[in-house]
Amino acid sequence: MATPDLxxxxxxxxxxxxxxxxxxxxxxxxxxxxAAEFYRYDPRKIVDTVQRADNDEIEALLKSExxxxxxxxxxxxxxxxxxxxxxxxxxxLRNLSIKLGYFTESERxxxxxxxxxxxxRNILKYGYCIYPDTFVFEEHPESGPVWKxxxxxxxxxxARMGANYKGxxxxxxxxxxxxxxxELKAIFDVSGGTERMELVEELSRKKAEEMGMSMExxxxxxxxxxxxxxxxxxxx
Amino acid sequence: xxxxxxxxxxxxAGLEAAKQLLMLGHRPIIVEQSDHLGGHVAxxxxxxxxxxxxxxxAARLIEDCREANIFLETTVQSINRLKDGYAxxxxxxxxxxSRAVLIASGFKLFDATRKEEYGYGVYDHVITNKDLENWFSxxxxxxxxxxxxxxxxxxxxxxxxxxxxxxQCSKVxxxxxxxxxxxxxxxxxxxxxxxxxxxxxxxxxKYEDFYLNAQREYGVHFIRGRVSEVSETIDGRVQVKAExxxxxxxxxxxxxxxxxxxxxxxxxSAVSIADMIHVDxxxxxxxxSKDNIYSILESQRPxxxxxxxxxxxxxxxxxxxxARAAALSIHNYLSR
Amino acid sequence: MIYKGKQKIWSDYQKEIPDDHWYYARxxxxxxxxxxxxxxFLKITRELLxxxxxxxxxxxxxxxxxxxxxTIPQETAMSIxxxxxxxxxxxxxxxxxxxxxxxxxxxxxxxxxxxxxPELESKIxxxxxxxxxxxxxxxxxxxxxxxxxYKFRGQIAENAQYRLVNKDTGxxxxxxxxxxxxxxxxxxxxxxxxxxxxxxLSGMVxxxxxxxxxxxxxxxxxxxGFRQYHVKANRGYCVSNTxxxxxxxxxxxxxxxxxxxxxxxYFLDRWQYVIAEQTGKTYGRDGYGIPxxxxxxxxxxxxxxxxxxxGLQVHQVAVEPLLDKMGxxxxxxxxxxxxxxxxxxxxxxxxxxxxx
Numbered sequence: 001m002a003t004p005d006l007x008x009x010x011x012x013x014x015x016x017x018x019x020x021x022x023x024x025x026x027x028x029x030x031x032x033x034x035a036a037e038f039y040r041y042d043p044r045k046i047v048d049t050v051q052r053a054d055n056d057e058i059e060a061l062l063k064s065e066x067x068x069x070x071x072x073x074x075x076x077x078x079x080x081x082x083x084x085x086x087x088x089x090x091x092x093l094r095n096l097s098i099k100l101g102y103f104t105e106s107e108r109x110x111x112x113x114x115x116x117x118x119x120x121r122n123i124l125k126y127g128y129c130i131y132p133d134t135f136v137f138e139e140h141p142e143s144g145p146v147w148k149x150x151x152x153x154x155x156x157x158x159a160r161m162g163a164n165y166k167g168x169x170x171x172x173x174x175x176x177x178x179x180x181x182x183e184l185k186a187i188f189d190v191s192g193g194t195e196r197m198e199l200v201e202e203l204s205r206k207k208a209e210e211m212g213m214s215m216e217x218x219x220x221x222x223x224x225x226x227x228x229x230x231x232x233x234x235x236x
Numbered sequence: 237x238x239x240x241x242x243x244x245x246x247x248x249a250g251l252e253a254a255k256q257l258l259m260l261g262h263r264p265i266i267v268e269q270s271d272h273l274g275g276h277v278a279x280x281x282x283x284x285x286x287x288x289x290x291x292x293x294a295a296r297l298i299e300d301c302r303e304a305n306i307f308l309e310t311t312v313q314s315i316n317r318l319k320d321g322y323a324x325x326x327x328x329x330x331x332x333x334s335r336a337v338l339i340a341s342g343f344k345l346f347d348a349t350r351k352e353e354y355g356y357g358v359y360d361h362v363i364t365n366k367d368l369e370n371w372f373s374x375x376x377x378x379x380x381x382x383x384x385x386x387x388x389x390x391x392x393x394x395x396x397x398x399x400x401x402x403x404q405c406s407k408v409x410x411x412x413x414x415x416x417x418x419x420x421x422x423x424x425x426x427x428x429x430x431x432x433x434x435x436x437x438x439x440x441x442k443y444e445d446f447y448l449n450a451q452r453e454y455g456v457h458f459i460r461g462r463v464s465e466v467s468e469t470i471d472g473r474v475q476v477k478a479e480x481x482x483x484x485x486x487x488x489x490x491x492x493x494x495x496x497x498x499x500x501x502x503x504x505s506a507v508s509i510a511d512m513i514h515v516d517x518x519x520x521x522x523x524x525s526k527d528n529i530y531s532i533l534e535s536q537r538p539x540x541x542x543x544x545x546x547x548x549x550x551x552x553x554x555x556x557x558x559a560r561a562a563a564l565s566i567h568n569y570l571s572r
Numbered sequence: 573m574i575y576k577g578k579q580k581i582w583s584d585y586q587k588e589i590p591d592d593h594w595y596y597a598r599x600x601x602x603x604x605x606x607x608x609x610x611x612x613f614l615k616i617t618r619e620l621l622x623x624x625x626x627x628x629x630x631x632x633x634x635x636x637x638x639x640x641x642x643t644i645p646q647e648t649a650m651s652i653x654x655x656x657x658x659x660x661x662x663x664x665x666x667x668x669x670x671x672x673x674x675x676x677x678x679x680x681x682x683x684x685x686x687x688x689x690p691e692l693e694s695k696i697x698x699x700x701x702x703x704x705x706x707x708x709x710x711x712x713x714x715x716x717x718x719x720x721x722y723k724f725r726g727q728i729a730e731n732a733q734y735r736l737v738n739k740d741t742g743x744x745x746x747x748x749x750x751x752x753x754x755x756x757x758x759x760x761x762x763x764x765x766x767x768x769x770x771x772x773l774s775g776m777v778x779x780x781x782x783x784x785x786x787x788x789x790x791x792x793x794x795x796x797g798f799r800q801y802h803v804k805a806n807r808g809y810c811v812s813n814t815x816x817x818x819x820x821x822x823x824x825x826x827x828x829x830x831x832x833x834x835x836x837x838y839f840l841d842r843w844q845y846v847i848a849e850q851t852g853k854t855y856g857r858d859g860y861g862i863p864x865x866x867x868x869x870x871x872x873x874x875x876x877x878x879x880x881x882x883g884l885q886v887h888q889v890a891v892e893p894l895l896d897k898m899g900x901x902x903x904x905x906x907x908x909x910x911x912x913x914x915x916x917x918x919x920x921x922x923x924x925x926x927x928x
Contacts, residue, residue: 014689015646024396026434027479031464034793034813035800036479036486044479071797071809072640073753074677078760078767079353079464081397085758094642111803116643118802129600129637139804142811144845144888146927149908149919156910161883163607170629172603172610180630186703187655193648200643226805349580352768357577467788468573470823475788 004100006062007053010092019077019088023047029076029086039069040232043076043086050089062097065230068108098200104207107227113204114223120197124185127176132158132165139223238263239570240334242324243304244312244509247275248552249340249544249559251297254304256563262570265305265332267312267324269505273298275342281372283552284415285442291373293552311505315512321539322513336539336566337513339523340559341506343545346394346402346498354393354496359468361493364393365409368416368495384427384492387420388476389413390463391433395499404520406499407549410437413497414450421454430457430489432478440551461487466494500549513540522548533562541566573786578769585766589723590713595626595665597656599672600633602834602866608883609834609868610671613717616871620731621724626663631656636674640798647699650692653682654700658708668711669720673833676716677754680762683710714762716755718832718867722764722772725779733876736782738827739899744783745827748862749773750817750840752833753793773830776867780874789820794836795843814843818855818862828894829864840864845888848925859926861889873900880906890927904928 010016029043030036036043046066049057061067070090077085094103103109119129126133137148150157155165164171188194208218239262243250246268254264272278274294283290307326316323321335348356348364356362363371363379371377391413395406410433417429436458438447450456461478469475474491502522510516510523515535518524523546526534533542543562544555594617602610617623634656639649656679660668670676686693693710700706721728736745751770756763765771768791774784795813800806817840821829831837844861848854856862864887865873872882879900884891885907895902907928908918921927 013646014685014692018685018688021398024434025481026462027460027481028462028464030479030481030484031461031477031486032792033486034795034797035809037816038809038812042479042484044481045484068799069809071793071795071800073793073797074758075753075791075793078757079399081392081399081462083398091640091642091646095645098642108806111799111805112643115641115799115802119638119641119643123633123635123638127632128603129633129635130604132604135604142807142842142846144842145920145922146886146888147842149917150886153910153916156914156916157886158607159911160880160909161608161886162611162881163603165607168629170627172598172607174629176632177630180632183655183704184632184652187651187699188644188648190703191648191651191699192645196643196645196648222803222805224804226808231808349577352581352766355577357580358574358769360573465791467790468786469788 006055006058006096009096010050010058013092013095015088016092019085019092020047020051021083023051023084024082026081028079028081032075032079034071034073034075035069038232039230041066041069043070043090046093047084047086047089050093059102062093062100062102063105063109065106065108067093067097068106068111069230098196101199101203104203107225108230110204110207110222112200114219116197116200117219120193124181124188127181127184132173240265240332241336241338241566242267242322242332242334243338243340245275245340245342245544245546246273246306246308247340247342247544248277248294248297248555249342250338251301252556252559253338253340253543253563255297255300256560257566258301258303260563260567262567263305264301265307265334266301267307267310267326269309269311271309273301273306273308277552279366279370281369282415282419284411285440285446287415312509312512315509317514336541336569338541338543338562338566339506339509339535339546340543341503341509341546343500343549344503346400346501348393348496348498351393351400351496353465354390354463354494355466355468356496359466359474360472361474361491362466362496363493364496364498365412365416366498372419379493381492384424386428386430386489386491387424388474388489388491388494389417389429389431390494390496391431392462393496393498394501396434402499402501402521404549405437407437408551409497409499411440411443411446414446414456416495417456418450418454421456428457429454430459430491432459432461432463432476434460434462459487500545502546506546513537515540520548522546533558533565539569581769582765582771585761585764587719587762587764589715589719590667593624593665594667594669594715594720595628595660595663597631597634597668597670597672597675599670599675599834600637601838602671605838605886606834606866606869606883608881609866612868612872612877612882613671613721616728616868616875617720620875621727625669626665628659628663631659634672634675634678636672636678637798637802639678640674641802642799647696649678650682650696651699651703653679654696654708655704655706657711658700658704658706660711661707661709666709666712668714669717670714671717671834673716673752673754674835676714677758679711679714680759683714684759686710716772716832718772719764721867721871722775725776728871728874729779732780732874734874734898734900736777736780736874736898738897740897744781745894745897746785746825747777747782748785748787748790748821748824748826748829749777750790750794750829750831750836752831752836755832773832773867776870777830780870785821785824785826787821787824789817792817794833794839796835796839801839810839811843811846814839815847818844818847822855826862827897828870829862830867830870831864832867834866837864837866841887841889845922845925849923852924854925856889856893859924860893861925863887863889863891863894865891873898878902880909888922888927889925892928
């Protein structure tokens with residue numbers, strides 16, 4: 001397969017068109033980037049690399065850890081004196097990395113699998129990105145003993161707080177009717193969401209095999225494993 | 237025969253043009269909206285690169301124009317095109333006929349409060365280049381501490397900035413920042429002085445020497461990175477965030493005072509005059525010349541001339557040279 | 573700090589908010605962690621202010637968390653948004669009020685992108701028709717729910733049972749306001765007060781008697797970062813950013829933090845617990861943390877609601893120091909009881925962070 005012209009591929013993404021006008025390399029974005037102090041990450045350099053439109057460089061970026069460090073807070077978008085939005089450029093890069101199957105080449109990229117598994121499955125099953133039934137305390141110890149207690153008494157605690165947990169009719173955490181969920185599924189099918197999930201699943205399965213893991217082992221590993229290559233030592 | 241020449245604006249450009257027109261035997265009439273002649277320069281302290289006292293220059297220009305007709309605190313109300321010339325109605329009721337009009341309306345400083353993330357007008361120790369000049373000239377300013385240990389300059393405030401609505405380079409601020417940085421260093425020898433810049437645009441005579449001097453003799457620190465955010469600490473200091481782009485590291489530094497180099501915009505009155513006399517505003521927000529190579533002082537209207545910052549940012553010597561050239565062009569036009 | 577300077581900027585960013593008739597969109601995170609806040613938003617707007625707010629059971633997530641975790645394509649996110657618009661249109665509403673800040677940003681971004689690329693809007697209309705046989709009108713107005721509480725903050729103040737004032741000293745309480753990033757950082761003109769000095773929360777605080785604290789890292793993100801939180805391996809990012817904010821606000825000794833994004837109060841609350849347990853450091857007085865409240869919770873307290881009806885018992889940082897300062901009457905023994913006073917036991921106490 002011939003390597004696609006990656007810059008042209010990026011240009012198809014509206015977020016890319018919105019996010020990259022012309023970078024002047026002033027560093028305004030990096031100065032306030034929450035990721036730049038913590039990770040080995042410099043949004044300015046990413047935008048500068050992309051605007052050089054060099055296919056090899058962009059391909060390296062799509063396979064790198066770097067593009068997965070951004071938190072999409074969009075603080076960069078407020079400040080750029082040229083009207084760029086590095087955060088949106090990142091979104092386009094991530095999208096293309098997944099589309100082309102490059103995301104399994106990096107540790108942070110492989111996390112697309114557990115993310116898809118949790119968020120998209122929740123959307124399709126419960127109508128919301130997050131739902132109490134799939135919020136496992138062991139995966140969220142930072143939610144604290146109070147939340148452990150809450151989860152142990154979910155029904156009563158949610159009732160105390162006026163939620164309509166798993167109830168009919170409107171309200172917080174209500175049961176979403178099957179016909180509404182099937183509309184969400186149809187949207188996923190028609191808009192490319194389902195295709196995207198299948199692609200992520202297929203490529204992750206391949207990578208899991210390569211790494212000698214079952215899918216559950218792979219999910220758990222990618223969800224939890226963190227090597228120390230990511231960090232900006234000076235942030236410590 | 238002495239002929240009227242209306243000069244709109246009594247700053248450096250208007251005064252120098254008036255002086256030359258007097259010498260060429262014409263009758264310049266200066267219309268100035270403020271209460272003083274000499275424009276921004278009359279309120280500046282010293283001028284780069286030789287640290288010329290600005291007020292002396294302004295005083296000399298004013299002195300040389302003694303014989304011109306001068307209307308202060310006066311604006312142009314309307315301009316009517318005549319067969320050969322213009323009828324200009326002033327706010328004081330005076331109506332002047334003139335075959336030639338010189339627009340020398342200059343610039344206005346960018347309103348630094350509009351660059352909200354820098355906190356001018358919000359944080360206690362954020363000032364502008366103009367505030368600092370006033371202070372050099374002896375004005376009190378509570379925002380400038382008695383013994384600062386760290387003093388910062390932010391280049392390109394309201395210049396080269398899509399968000400601020402001005403994409404142009406204001407040209408003089410790099411040099412002004414270096415000049416002011418050295419002056420601060422002279423006042424406070426123990427103070428660390430920082431300049432945050434995107435590019436240093438030091439194009440003029442002796443400018444590079446000036447820069448070298450600031451680095452070598454004065455120890456001014458130059459950091460290549462645009463300031464992204466300013467905030468205030470509990471003890472009232474100014475916290476500045478920028479990236480040192482040459483090392484690729486985000487920086488967070490605290491200053492005792494931060495000076496914003498507010499850029500130059502076309503004076504709003506120039507835009508309304510352009511509208512009255514039917515000359516265009518160019519895509520950079522300044523007035524449009526006949527062409528930008530050979531006829532920068534001429535408008536597309538016969539008899540309407542430009543001098544100085546109304547067509548783009550200028551240094552003082554550039555403005556003086558333009559004013560002389562404009563006077564000569566007007567003289568030739570009237571003598572045709 | 574020159575207060576007048578901020579007021580001048582605020583006046584540049586006053587958006588007009590329609591007075592009535594809103595279609596409400598709930599939030600993934602708020603209904604999970606602060607369901608009582610959504611309940612009290614409806615109670616305050618409907619019962620106290622007499623507004624017409626439609627709470628339709630058929631709506632869903634906007635997909636914003638998945639969109640910003642990059643697990644769905646932009647077309648999918650926009651089509652989910654389009655379905656929300658369709659439900660709103662079918663219910664006869666033109667004003668959308670949104671519980672979540674990510675959603676607010678998502679709706680605004682969608683509308684703004686369509687404005688620039690009408691071909692994308694047509695494409696999404698086709699997708700929605702094909703998938704759901706629905707059509708929609710773009711909302712005339714999109715507000716965040718905090719915008720409405722801001723708009724009616726004066727009326728809330730008139731009905732206040734308590735004020736944000738220390739009852740012992742008479743001094744205003746010192747409140748940190750934290751604005752969700754997607755409220756105004758992407759589109760400053762869509763936020764009350766703009767991106768740099770938003771007044772949506774500070775306006776509430778001041779109306780209700782408190783004093784707003786401005787600290788150096790005020791504008792910094794709480795540290796959520798979407799995939800940086802939803803993947804366990806990445807959460808160092810979150811806690812380090814939260815830590816940065818707390819270190820920066822600590823010298824100002826805030827009595828409480830108020831937030832308008834549903835994620836921020838959860839993170840600012842829980843990471844205080846983690847920081848305390850891991851480093852021994854606490855940011856409140858005497859080993860307590862700084863209570864972090866949603867604006868609905870704070871409005872509820874001011875209006876005299878029972879703190880346990882507001883769900884303050886599921887905060888990890890104890891809210892009691894704030895309640896005591898305000899003079900709020902509450903029954904400590906009812907904190908962990910169920911709706912019908914049934915005994916639900918008690919959470920374990922953290923090792924370091926002091927809780928009631």
